[in-house]
Amino acid sequence: MQQLENLYRQIIMDHYKNPRHKGLIDSDRYRTHHIKNPSCGDDITVQSAVKDGIVKDVRHDGSGCSICCSSASVLATLMIGQNIDSAQKLTDNYLNMIMNRPVDENLDLEDALAYQGVKQFPARIKCATIAWKAFEQTLKEWSDNDE
Amino acid sequence: MQQLENLYRQIIMDHYKNPRHKGLIDSDRYRTHHIKNPSCGDDITVQSAVKDGIVKDVRHDGSGCSICCSSASVLATLMIGQNIDSAQKLTDNYLNMIMNRPVDENLDLEDALAYQGVKQFPARIKCATIAWKAFEQTLKEWSDNDE
Amino acid sequence: MDAHKLKQCFPILTSQPLIYLDTAASSLTPKRVIATMNEYYTEYPVNVHRGVYQISYKATERYTAARQTIADFINADYEETVFTRGASSALNLIATSYGLNNLTANDEIIVSELEHHSHILPWQQVAKKTGAKLIYVPLNSEGRITTENFKKVLSDQTKVVALTYISNVMGYQTPLEEIIPLAHQKNAIVSVDAAQAAPHKTIDVKKLNCDFLAFSGHKMLGPTGIGILYGKRELLDKLEPVEFGGDMNDQVNLYDAVWKETPYKFETGTPPIAEAIGLAEAVRFLQELDPEAILNHEIALKQKAVEALIKLEGVTVYNPTSETGIIAFNLDGVHPHDAVSFFDQENIALRAGHHCAQLIIQWLKVPATLRASFYAYNTHEDVDTFIEVVKKARDFFTSVGF
Amino acid sequence: MDAHKLKQCFPILTSQPLIYLDTAASSLTPKRVIATMNEYYTEYPVNVHRGVYQISYKATERYTAARQTIADFINADYEETVFTRGASSALNLIATSYGLNNLTANDEIIVSELEHHSHILPWQQVAKKTGAKLIYVPLNSEGRITTENFKKVLSDQTKVVALTYISNVMGYQTPLEEIIPLAHQKNAIVSVDAAQAAPHKTIDVKKLNCDFLAFSGHKMLGPTGIGILYGKRELLDKLEPVEFGGDMNDQVNLYDAVWKETPYKFETGTPPIAEAIGLAEAVRFLQELDPEAILNHEIALKQKAVEALIKLEGVTVYNPTSETGIIAFNLDGVHPHDAVSFFDQENIALRAGHHCAQLIIQWLKVPATLRASFYAYNTHEDVDTFIEVVKKARDFFTSVGF
Ligand SMILES: Cc1ncc(COP(=O)(O)O)c(C=O)c1O
Numbered sequence A, B: 001m002q003q004l005e006n007l008y009r010q011i012i013m014d015h016y017k018n019p020r021h022k023g024l025i026d027s028d029r030y031r032t033h034h035i036k037n038p039s040c041g042d043d044i045t046v047q048s049a050v051k052d053g054i055v056k057d058v059r060h061d062g063s064g065c066s067i068c069c070s071s072a073s074v075l076a077t078l079m080i081g082q083n084i085d086s087a088q089k090l091t092d093n094y095l096n097m098i099m100n101r102p103v104d105e106n107l108d109l110e111d112a113l114a115y116q117g118v119k120q121f122p123a124r125i126k127c128a129t130i131a132w133k134a135f136e137q138t139l140k141e142w143s144d145n146d147e
Numbered sequence C, D: 001m002d003a004h005k006l007k008q009c010f011p012i013l014t015s016q017p018l019i020y021l022d023t024a025a026s027s028l029t030p031k032r033v034i035a036t037m038n039e040y041y042t043e044y045p046v047n048v049h050r051g052v053y054q055i056s057y058k059a060t061e062r063y064t065a066a067r068q069t070i071a072d073f074i075n076a077d078y079e080e081t082v083f084t085r086g087a088s089s090a091l092n093l094i095a096t097s098y099g100l101n102n103l104t105a106n107d108e109i110i111v112s113e114l115e116h117h118s119h120i121l122p123w124q125q126v127a128k129k130t131g132a133k134l135i136y137v138p139l140n141s142e143g144r145i146t147t148e149n150f151k152k153v154l155s156d157q158t159k160v161v162a163l164t165y166i167s168n169v170m171g172y173q174t175p176l177e178e179i180i181p182l183a184h185q186k187n188a189i190v191s192v193d194a195a196q197a198a199p200h201k202t203i204d205v206k207k208l209n210c211d212f213l214a215f216s217g218h219k220m221l222g223p224t225g226i227g228i229l230y231g232k233r234e235l236l237d238k239l240e241p242v243e244f245g246g247d248m249n250d251q252v253n254l255y256d257a258v259w260k261e262t263p264y265k266f267e268t269g270t271p272p273i274a275e276a277i278g279l280a281e282a283v284r285f286l287q288e289l290d291p292e293a294i295l296n297h298e299i300a301l302k303q304k305a306v307e308a309l310i311k312l313e314g315v316t317v318y319n320p321t322s323e324t325g326i327i328a329f330n331l332d333g334v335h336p337h338d339a340v341s342f343f344d345q346e347n348i349a350l351r352a353g354h355h356c357a358q359l360i361i362q363w364l365k366v367p368a369t370l371r372a373s374f375y376a377y378n379t380h381e382d383v384d385t386f387i388e389v390v391k392k393a394r395d396f397f398t399s400v401g402f
């Protein structure tokens, strides 16, 4: 039970119940990436708008469990305002944390730290990473196009 | 080796090398049945002509190993002249002998007795029985049509 | 049937605390089925057919006997029993070979929203390619296929009726005993998805008089990698193979070839030998347990569980009247994937999702469900624990703010 | 590679006196592959995908890792590696999905008389249904496919080249390294039957640059019931699935559905889970043994055997120059099924027949052949015994009057 309480932290539940930056925007200022997890049905679309090397906005929409949906909201909150380089570093750090790999303690994941508990639940790792991987893809498009 | 010598008896080799009653006849006096053994490629067609309840002729053709081809020749030799009833009884007896089931010692299988050795070679039982089963089918057709 | 004793036959149930309620996805594998496949791999691990040496002969004998055992199990003939990769593959064979070659734009195919994707998508394809119309039996208020509703869609245009025997989400039994004669009056053929029926029911294809029927090994105590297609002899005789190659032909020439008879013409290449032999052992085990006894046992468990669940606040059961061991339910406001982690922590294996049956999930107007499926090796204690954990889970999720 | 030590890894070789020379039909199964499948059936015998509880997650992980292991083995990507029922099924998938949808009456398909039925009949069907022409590469006097002869039939109409990597009767290797670039110059795609290559050769699909390639588990130390289809990503992306149902779709509506990406769109239903996990273990074993070392070993054995056989009166060898462990031969005047019983009595397992390759048997103008196929677990002593028994068999059959 301990572990499950560790998973469903208040921050996570708050983002699940009151998602920030939710809803997609139809504009070419955004790069969009959609990921579906066939193994459990999570289905998330993430958008990012980058200008002058800075993440101006992140949007998300989709359906899935609390871990999946909330993490998209947490992601958006964390990323807006970061430059591309630190956005990528934060993403790496988050994924490393979830996968139980070494992390850079100096980077502040803020609310996303609440997802530490996921590593006890290997079957839920995909839920916690799907939005971040979609976001990473949009970042990649921005870099590929030299923004 | 003993066993194999038991299998390849002189009578069998003789019928293999000099098959009797070989070659099919295209006539409606004959009932024809074709069997192919997919597991080893033996391919035999047997014909019988029955009149007044007596097997007047048996013909065969096909390809296969020595056991298969010779047994068709032996079958033909044995059956010509039998009445339907004893033809069926001889067939049953032969099949029982090969399958190692109880046999009627009073029935004379003549040259077909040479196939006793087959029961030591379960993998070859099909070879020794395929012609007989085809013959049995033709008998069945004769009986079904009330000859 | 003594479920406590039975648990001893399943290695996974003796090695760890596990309440396995996911049999509708895959049943567990009993020791003797594992041992039978081991015997193949250690004592005669060779190819069948055309092998004239002893161990190959043994393999061929066992493989042939396995087909007969499985044929007998459903009261089919040897020639009517085709080995496939699984139920999905068998259902596709019917649609591809029978459907594509016999249907036209004037025909109708009756299906239902209770179908597993593997019994709906193949017929969607047939409809697309032939122009035939896909007609859904309206489900009644409980989500059931009824004879009455079936009559409403049956017509002179009906050429194929493709229905599940038991729904893998709702656990309902389709009244095929009534539906099949009606379909035959219209000269329609009936394809039955028996993936959920074979593990729990005595299937008698002759009595049922269905035209085709399919099921999978892994759901009935057998191995993965094998399924069965049953078809009436006279239909199979006329059906074209869908895969071509080794072992399914009698004669190959440069530009044409001659097929073997059924069942071989549908089975090209080296067959699933270990799997067929293993499935036959599973069938013997099922016969010893007696499918009717299994069904009665699982219904008793399900009944007990449903009665407790419907009394609980915050829990919704979608199929309280199902006549098998399947319960579809949700904790209100909790996504099933969140819920399932809780059960997992308590060593209860449940399934969450759409169960490859999105149409009935859409019909239920939920994003997904939890599914508990009880089987022969579950006990009354399993039910008690399950109910306790449902309560704890509900309370937990409420406490963290769901 | 120490073949004597290796024999210890195969239960059947330690439990009885057996000289197994039928690997080209099916290889024997090593202990560790059997153990790996047992582990699945005893420790986590559940369905993959959509299972969020721990043992299901473990099954999914192992199953996913198995695909990656097998993909790496042939230097393919994960997405390019499709699980099928066997090589025959994989080769059919190529012909059905690529062939039927891309060929027309103006096109030509190049095949050969060395093909296994499973690589000729699917293309015969495509030819029949699309009107495309089946063109046979003329074999040279030894019965080989040569680049020179291939050039004679390659034309601007060539759309598909379907050739075996290694012939299962003659043991010849096709010069695909030269043929594939030539085919690509004409924009033809190349389908490679690697059923006999995978057990003995390091296959590198990227270097070979073939478009499709197929092989079977049971011939490469793995289980029955599984095979692999490799296809280039860009081709698989465009290919239509041939079976439809559970697990291969993302979204199902009443009248249409959306497929998943490759490899999943080709794999409907519960996959061969135990088989995939078992095959990955076989691949690891093969990699440890090193395919090149296996091939060198078996060629040495074959060479030794052929040199002895061609010196014998009354024995005909059809492929003295084969570059694998396969020998096709006959005792003069003795039907192979008669001969094989003699070998069986002496505990030597040989195959007799047309080996599902009737065209090359017709080309050889014999009714059937004996086939001895040497593999990693055969020893030089096996060769000596084999040769002794050939002599004894010949003398025996002469003595009884053949
Ligand atoms: C060259 C070749 N291709 C294809 C096959 C077919 O493989 P499977 O029977 O496993 O489908 C075989 C095996 O007999 C073979 O030797």
Ligand SMILES: Cc1ncc(COP(=O)(O)O)c(C=O)c1O
Pocket (backbone or CB within 6 Å): C024, C025, C086, C087, C088, C089, C116, C118, C119, C164, C166, C167, C168, C193, C195, C196, C216, C218, C227, C356, D246, D268, D269, D270, D271
């Ligand atoms: C009702 C039903 N039909 C068909 C299938 C497909 O069976 P398989 O996945 O073994 O092909 C299943 C299994 O999920 C099922 O429950």
